[in-house]
Amino acid sequence: MPQLGLLPRRTCAALLSQLLRRAACIRAVGCHSQVAQAMLTSQLKSHQEKTNFIKTPKGTRDLSPKQMVVREKILDTVISCFKRHGAEGLDTPAFELREFLTEKYDNESGLIYDLEDQGGELLSLRYDLTVPFARYLAMNKLKKMKRYQVGKVWRRESPTVVQGRYREFYQCDFDIAGQFDPMIPDAECLKIMYEILSELQLGDFLIKVNDRQIVDGIFAVCGVPESKFHTICSSVDKLDKISWKDVRYEMVAKKSLAPEVADRIGDYVQRHGGISLVEQMLQDPRLSQNKQALEGLGALKLLFEYLTLFGITEKISFDLSLVRGLEYYTGVIYEAVLLQTPAQAGEEPLNVGSVAAGGRYDELVAMFDPKGHKVPCVGLSIGVERIFHIVEQRMKISGEKVRATETQVFVATPQRNFLRERLKLIAELWDAGIKAEMLYKNNPKLLTQLYYCEKTGIPLMVIIGEEEQKAGVIKLRLVATREEQAVKREHLVAEIQKRLSVLSLA
Amino acid sequence: MPQLGLLPRRTCAALLSQLLRRAACIRAVGCHSQVAQAMLTSQLKSHQEKTNFIKTPKGTRDLSPKQMVVREKILDTVISCFKRHGAEGLDTPAFELREFLTEKYDNESGLIYDLEDQGGELLSLRYDLTVPFARYLAMNKLKKMKRYQVGKVWRRESPTVVQGRYREFYQCDFDIAGQFDPMIPDAECLKIMYEILSELQLGDFLIKVNDRQIVDGIFAVCGVPESKFHTICSSVDKLDKISWKDVRYEMVAKKSLAPEVADRIGDYVQRHGGISLVEQMLQDPRLSQNKQALEGLGALKLLFEYLTLFGITEKISFDLSLVRGLEYYTGVIYEAVLLQTPAQAGEEPLNVGSVAAGGRYDELVAMFDPKGHKVPCVGLSIGVERIFHIVEQRMKISGEKVRATETQVFVATPQRNFLRERLKLIAELWDAGIKAEMLYKNNPKLLTQLYYCEKTGIPLMVIIGEEEQKAGVIKLRLVATREEQAVKREHLVAEIQKRLSVLSLA
Known part of the structure; x- marks a missing residue:
């Protein structure tokens, strides 16, 4: 181990952060080499004492006020679009009976957060909004709903926080x-996907489309044994990240x-195109012999x-390589990817x-319904966190x-002992x-008040002092131009409203 | 046990529901009489099979689309008020490191939902929004914030669902x-509390105010031993539900x-009044000798x-009987109650x-800060669920x-084979x-389409058929008056926007 005492401060900090990351890795892979652990622990401990480990749980984060504004804006765009398409709102609890979640996510079940058995029902945090929606439909015996x-x-999941991947994240779902x-x-x-991605101005995007029946058909006509369908599916799923050569190696070796x-x-699976590729596949000698594939292509x-x-x-x-991970899909599947982030040349590309x-997903509701009644469903989910990450980066750059x-409006005074006047005015x-x-001070300095407005971007100030009080007026100040105007006290509200509408802030 | 087969259906249902409740009680008090349990279980099982127990976890619920509209309206009022007072938004994770929550809620800690230890950190669901706020301040070393x-x-908690009390519920917090x-x-x-409760039009309300220092002062000058402060406090807290006679009995016996x-x-503690009561208490021979009480009264x-x-x-x-349960309060405390629900005479009063x-709460942030730095705080929380319950009841009545x-707008056609036209138009x-x-049918009946508009309250219809197509027009229909007008296809959007602004729906 290097001796930290001999290193310059910045190197030391970098090293510690590396150690921290390595420690996290060690935990993650479950390595328990006691020597390594002990060495790390002693380093970490002193680091923790210094930085005082008040933190949010792994893979989660707070959203600061400015981040909240960005997220609200994204959510507004998304929700407006959903409402434009006539969707109703729905809310379901954060947790569900555990039995309702298991067997819905295939091999991803291990990623579900379970609640402790504190006497009572066995509960788990919801993993998506689709399964609770299906549960809601079955429970209320609803045969149709657009929500x-x-x-x-x-x-x-192991969080790769830098890429906007968290353990707690927002989903925005629309389903019919x-x-x-x-x-x-x-x-x-x-x-809807097209509208939302266009409105959010995330740069060029592409929506890949395929159909689960086509995937199944291809596997069948190629001769994939049924026992291998699943695992080969997950290999194909990697084609957007690794080359066909590597995927093939995985399949064969x-x-x-x-x-x-x-x-x-x-x-x-290396083919993609438009409607002409659909037509071409419909003529494909092998595929056209398969009932499922034909249905999907139709x-x-x-x-x-x-x-x-x-x-x-x-x-x-x-895109014939699109398979989508989740178990419950039965027909058409789609996924939108950004072709290029709006970042400029010379920056790290955002992945x-x-x-x-x-x-x-036509079978999911039936899994809840005791009589197995089917309610066919189709829907989409917007990945807010990733979009947030892109918008945030773009704003940083610009x-x-x-x-x-x-x-x-900010209510200010240049004089001492004007708290009561300010309180009456602000009410x-x-x-x-x-x-x-206004500032929560009995006698704030005028400069502090001016600075507060500039720092927080408040466009208007009303200023009250002895002089104004005697004359029955209030001074109205435009923060940006510093232009001031005396307004009769009784006209103040009307005048402010007029100014705000000029500033388009009303 | 009564023989269910011999009872009329309604009696049987009532009995089963009683059994269910009793079963819950038995679980709750931890009674394990195996005979009773076995008897109940057999009854319950057949009941459960009949009603097909798809449900939300105990004490939680879904919010239906119409309920969502009501809640959104309440939240809008609340959030608008918070923003009017210059608050910034903040979001924190649903769960926190368990150690951060323990010891913050006194004897209510048992009510915290713990997450299962699945390898990693020990986590619990947040119990309120105040402790996460304090954690956020300490973690980011913020000395001031209005959020x-x-x-x-x-x-x-044991849910008393009928009174709008749930295990999962919304809080709306504002803190300085x-x-x-x-x-x-x-x-x-x-x-802010005054503004929100007025705007929500919940009927007459009262905001009770007291100060923790006055409570402590009263207990001290009355001679409550320090070891009993806490338990006597919780007796006084019941004065809004039971009489002084009963509270006194509890204290003494x-x-x-x-x-x-x-x-x-x-x-x-039986006194309440306005500023004159404060003055009076300041003159109280005993209380005026107590430093804490004097500070609180001042x-x-x-x-x-x-x-x-x-x-x-x-x-x-x-109101001298107000003590507030949560441990972390240190100064002024307040609680708003409705004096009368807006329900009319002859109805059950809503409690x-x-x-x-x-x-x-001036000490809470310091509990997180490793150096114990204080950040004084004051805030309020709006009980959305209870307000929701009242508004929902009021709407039912009215x-x-x-x-x-x-x-x-609804896009309709009276003719077969007009799907493509409708799709182009709606886009x-x-x-x-x-x-x-529009309806997701190739050939919907016009009556079905008209009925859909009336049922869901859509104000405008555009109708396209052969006749209109030939003439290059679209029929625009006001659903309420059934008045129809032919509009040139190219003017349709403008005409709709005009109509919507007349209807104040744009």
């Missing part, structure tokens, strides 16, 4: 449940798939027709993964300033619905 | 942290307080002066307890209708920012 839900979900004519709700879901089967799969053909009417096909790509995804409050403003602040 | 936070908190001149932030908190001490306490005197300037004293009552509460969606509306819906 949106915005809320936190929790997953015990009900037995309808094919592909009409599915097309609307894609339209690690998962013992016959090389010729892998090659056949490779022929399909569905996509119709979907593309509707998307053309919506005018959004330029952003849609039929944020998919920013929205979804698909059709130097765009965010106000953490919406205060319109009048509040009662008129004006957003107003 | 609001709206979010769910979780408490494992920082070293300021006395009582200015405290007065603003009361002003159950808690072995000397009768003359109890009587002295009774002399004080604080309240100043507070009342500021509240007079704010014009809200008619709703404020200095919803306090709808807002708060106080000063028959007021709530729309679950905001859809402005045009969405792209113009108009909230629009």
Whole structure:
């Protein structure tokens, strides 16, 4: 171990942070080398004492006021779009009966947060908003519903916080449940994704589309044994991160798939295109023999027709490598990726993964319904955290300033002993619905008050002093221009409202 | 056991529900009489099979779309008020490191939901928004902040669901942290409570005010032994539910307080009034000898002066019986109660307890800060769930209708094979920012479409059929009046926007 005492402060800090990270790794891989642990612990302890480990749980974070403004803006855009498409709101508890969550997420179940058995029911934190929605439909025997839900979900994943991946994160879901004519709700879901990603101005994006039936069909005609469907699926899923060569290696060497089967799969899953690729696949000699594949391709053909009417096909790509991880999808699946972040040249590229995804899940509600009644569903989920990360980065780069409050008017005085006057005045403003602040001091300095307005971006000041009081007026000051005007006390509220509407702040 | 088969259905249902309740009781008190349990279990099992127990966890609930609209409206009022007073937003994780929550809630710690130890940190769901706020301040070394936070908190209380009491519920908190001149932030908190309760139109209300230092002073001068401070405090806390006679009995018979001490306490805690009672107490021969009481009374005197300037004293009552349960309060405390629900005569009175509460807590941040640095705080919390319950009841009584969606326009057709036309048209509306819906059917009946609009309250319809298509127009129909007008296709969006602004729906 290096001797920390001999290193310059900055090196020492860097080293400690490295040690901390390494310690986290060691915990993560479950290594218990006692010597290494003891050495680290002693280093960490003194570091912790220095930085005083008050923290949020691993993989979670607070959102500061300025971050809140950014997130609110994103959520507003998303929710407005959901409402534009006629969705109703829904809220479900943060936790569900544990039995309702298990077996819904396949091999991801280990990532569910369980609550301690404190006597009573066995509970777990929700893992997404889809399963609670299905539970809600079954519980209330609803046969159709178009709903949106915005809320936190929790997953015990190893957090890669830098890429906007957390253990606690927001999801914004829109789903259409009900037995309808094919592909009409599915097309609307894609339209919604298109609208939201366009409005958020995240830069160029692409929505990849496929169908679970096509995936199954391809695997069947290529000769994947049914026992290997699942694991080969998860290999294909990696094609957006690693090359086909590496995926093929994994399939053949690690998962013992016959090389010729892998090659056949490779022929399909490396293709992507528009409606013409759908047509081409419909003519494919092998695929056209498979009932499932044919059904999926027929569905996509119709979907593309509707998307053309919506005018959004330029952003849609039929991508045969898209498989989507979650177990419950049964039909069309989709995932939106950013093609390029709005970052300028010379910056590190942001790898944020998919920013929205979804698909059709026709069997999930039946899993809850005691009689197994089906309610077909299709929906989408917006990845707020990742979008937040991009917007935040963009604002940092552009130097765009965010106000953490919406205060319109500041009530100030240049004199001592004017607290009571200020209190009366500010109450009048509040009662008129004006957003107003003052300093909680008996005798604040005028400079401090001016500085507060400039720092927090409050556009208007009302100033009251002896002189004004005698004349029955109040001074109204525009913070930006420093222009001041005396206003009769009784006209103050009206005058402020006029000014705010000019500033478009009313 | 009664034989269920011989009883009429309704009696049987009532009996089962009684059994269920009793079963819950048995669990709660930890009774394990195996015979009783076995008997109940067999009854319960058949009951459960019948009702198919898909449910939300005990003490939690879903919020249906119409309920969501009501809650959103309440939250909007609350948040608007917080913003009017210059508060910044903040978000903290749903769970915290367990060690941060313990010892903050005194004897209520048993009500905290713990997460299972799944390898990693020990976590618990937050119990309120105050402790996470204090943790945030200490962690970020912030010396002042005015913030609001709206979010769910979780408490494992025996839920009395009918009174709007849940294990998962929303809190809306506003707090001012920082070293300021006395009582200015405290007065603003009361002003905020006044504004919110007035705006929500919940009927007449009263804000009870006291000071922890006065409570301590009274107990000291009455001769309560220090070891009994706490338990006597909790007896006094019951004075809003039971009579002084019963409280006195509890103190003397159950808690072995000397009768003359109890009587002295009774002399004080049964009083309430305005500023004149503060003055009177300041002259009280015993109380005026106690330093703490004097400080508290001095604080309240100043507070009342500021509240007079704010014009809200008619709703404020200095109430010596108010003690507030939570451990962390150190100064002024307050609690708002509804004097009368807006329900009409002949209805069951709603007992919803306090709808807002708060106080000063000057020591909490220091509990997190490793060097024990103090950050004085004062704040309030709005009890959304209880308010929601009242508003919901009021709406039920008045028959007021709530729309679950905001859809402005419905796209309909009277003809078969007009799906493509409808899709093109609705996309045009969405792209113009108009909230629009259509049925997901290839060939819906016109009557079904009309009925959908009436049922969901959509005010406008655009109708497209062969005739209109030939003439290059669209029919615009006002659902309420059934008045129809042909509009040129290219003017449709503008015409709709005009109509919506007339309807004040734009």
